[in-house]
Amino acid sequence: MRSHYFSGEDIDEALRNTSITPFAEAEMRVRGWRISVAPETTIDSSGNVTDIQGRVGVETDTRIGTIGVEGRLGSQAVGDDPLGGIQGGISLIFTPGRPPERRSRCDRRRVTLVENIRYECQQERDIPAQQVTRTREVERQQERTRFLYFDYATSRINNSLSASSLGELSVDLSEGFRVSSIRGFTSPEGPREAGVRFQGNEQLSRERAEAGVSQVQELCAREGIGNCFAASADISGQGELYTLETLTGEEVERPQQAEFAATEFTTQQQEEMHRTPGLTRRLERARTPDERADIVYPLLRRAAITLTRTQRVTESFTEEIPARIERRDILGGCPPDIIQSAFPQARISP
Known part of the structure; x- marks a missing residue:
């Protein structure tokens, strides 16, 4: 076909004349x-x-x-x-021509095989499963919440109600606790939105949270602590606690509001530390909603300060050890009586 190509002949004709021989x-x-x-x-x-x-x-x-x-x-x-x-x-x-022969070279030599039997023995002991008490170092995060209480309709701290909390807060900061959040609250008295002579409870709750920040900073400076706040501390106003509303969202004022707030106060888990035996007896003796409100409302005008600390502590734990077989070599080799018992036909050299 190549000769057809170089001679200038028709390529189709060259292909028609092509044959294949597999x-x-x-x-x-x-x-x-x-x-x-x-x-x-x-x-x-x-x-x-x-x-x-x-x-x-x-x-x-x-x-x-x-x-x-x-x-x-x-x-x-x-x-x-x-x-x-x-x-x-x-x-x-x-x-x-004869093809070359390949010969394998094998050297002969005489060897002597000597029978040499060695017996090895191990002593086995079954150890049952057991529980063992151990200790370990772990990191634990501790959390505490302290409350600062405020005068009616202001962000001024009520030192009489807050005295014990301020002392506890000072100790917490000196022990390494850091503030992770401060949340401001108000009682359900008054409007939530701003009015002519009142900033509204929403704004008041934020101001109380900021007042909590200022109080913590003052305690830190007094104790010589550089920074008392966690890196992601949340400072926020949370508005009113235990507000009674109508189906249309309108606030209900005294006396129904006071009765509702007092009832919530006695049942909510977050109020557990406030429900001391003495306060509970006072609520039981109160005869009117207004009397109960006078007991509960001062404790709702507050800022909740949450503190956290991470510490390494030693804790005890129980380790489950499964059953096992303990093996150890017998010193001096296998005793003859054990060999004879295991291999009756064995010949034991003296």
Whole structure:
């Protein structure tokens, strides 16, 4: 086809005259004989078989050389018959010269095998499961909440009500506690939104939270502490506590509001530390909603200061140890009676 291309002839004509001859070859060895088989088929560009050839050979190596026989069988197309021209032949093959022999060199030597039996013994002891008390160092986060109380409708701290809390807060800060949040609150008295002469309880709760910040900073300076606030401390006003509203969202004032707030105060978990036995008896003796409000409302005008501290502490814990088998070697080797019991036929040298 390359000659057609360089001679300038038609490429299509060259392709039409192209033929393909696929072939395969296999070789087997059986007891010194080599058997080879090689079929091949020629196909023209139209996919028609034009020639079939096959070869089978057998040869072996002898002292004088390699001898063998090879048979060929083939056919060329005659007209439309691809097997029209069958032809074949047999050839004898002889290649002089003896192939080199490969000898394996094996040295002989005499060895003596001596029986040497060694017995090893271990003592086993079953140890049952048990519980062991141990200690470990762990980090624990402690949290405390202190309350500052304020005068009616102001952000001025009520020192009489807040005296014990201020002392506890000072001790907490000196022991490493840091403020993580300050939340300001108001009682449900008065409007939530600002009026002519009142800033409203929403704003008042924020001012009480800021007053709590100022009080903590003052205590820190007094104790010589650089910073008493956690990095992400939350300072916020939370508005009124225990507000009674109508279905339309309007605030209900005294006496229903006072009765509702007193009831909530006696049931809410966050008021648990305020419900001392003495205060509970005072509420029980109060006869009117206004009397109960006079007891509860001063405790709702407040700022809740939450402090946290992380400490390493030693704690006890119980470790479960599963059952196990303990093994140890027997000093001096295996006792003869144990060997004899395990291997009755064993001969034990004295």
